Structures are given as C-alpha cells and as structure tokens.
Amino acid sequence: MDTDPKKLTGRHRKLNHFECGKVVSHVQRDDGDWIRHTLMLQGYDVPFVYRRKQRYQSLKGASVNLTYYAHSEEIAGVSFEQMKVVRIKRA
Template sequence: MSVEKLLKRHQSLTHSENLKVVSHVQRQDGDWVRHTVMIEDVDAPFVFKRTKPYQSLQGARVNMTYYRTVETVAGMEFEQMKVVRIKRA
C-alpha cells in the first residue's frame, strides 16, 4: 500500500522523510525482535517489531510512517512513536 493511501485512511499517521538515525537497538521480545530507533533532534523513541533482526540503521537516513502513542510503566507515562513503515531514504 502506498504512503498516500495509508495517510488518507488513517488520520493519526505521520510520514517523515530523510530522518537521521542516531541510535538503533534490537532486543528479543518473545518470538519477536523489538527495535528502538532514536532520531536526531527528537526526544521520543520510535519502536517497531519484526520476526527477525534487521540491519543496523545507525547513521542512516530513513523515511518513516508512524503514530504517537503513550506507554505507562510503573504509573509513569512515556511518549513513543509506533512505526508502521520504515525504509532507507
């Protein structure tokens, strides 16, 4: 599905291009691999899951489609971005 169709269907999605990745961490989460990506000049982490490890994105430029979500841990709220689509720029 194209980015334009995704954005039309889901109003809460945001698409950003040419973002610089400053950190990319992968860790096992049951049968999935949870990826956490930090973007230059953005304080919130971008997270997504895959069934297999992914090539390191550290230092790369990426295009992402994502939405904002809040996760509560020990009674504290943390903002994070759930990635729907990520590709190298």
C-alpha cells in the same frame, strides 16, 4: 496491500509520515518471539519503535522514511511517549 505513505495518511488521520530522518541510535532487543527495534532520530527526543521477527543490520547513521503514529506506554505507573512505526524504508 497499498503502502504509499500519502494514501495511508489520507485514510488514517492519526498516521504521520516523516522523510529523510537520520538515525542516531538503533537498539534491537528480544521481546518474546519478536525483536523490538528502537530508533532515535536526530532532532527528536522520542523513541520510534517497531517489532520484527528477526534481527536486521544496524540502521545507525542511515536516513530513513517512517510512517508512524503517536502512542503512550505506561510502565510502573509512569506514562512514556513513543512513536509506533508501521512502515520504515531507507531513504
């Protein structure tokens, strides 16, 4: 499987790539059998979310490269914008 961000964003038009974003908040919550990770990045007021099978060390203060797409989630009739992360790596 090819995970080069340029190739991924070239094939999937809705994907975006962001490099060297500084993480100001990293929250990990149980979501059934998965762990839901929520990142807030410096200069952005939209959360970046992804799920993994296990907990990881905190990314708070780290620089990360993200490949993501915009997504809206409706909770109690109110739509919330968030970014669904499909690839994350430390910068």
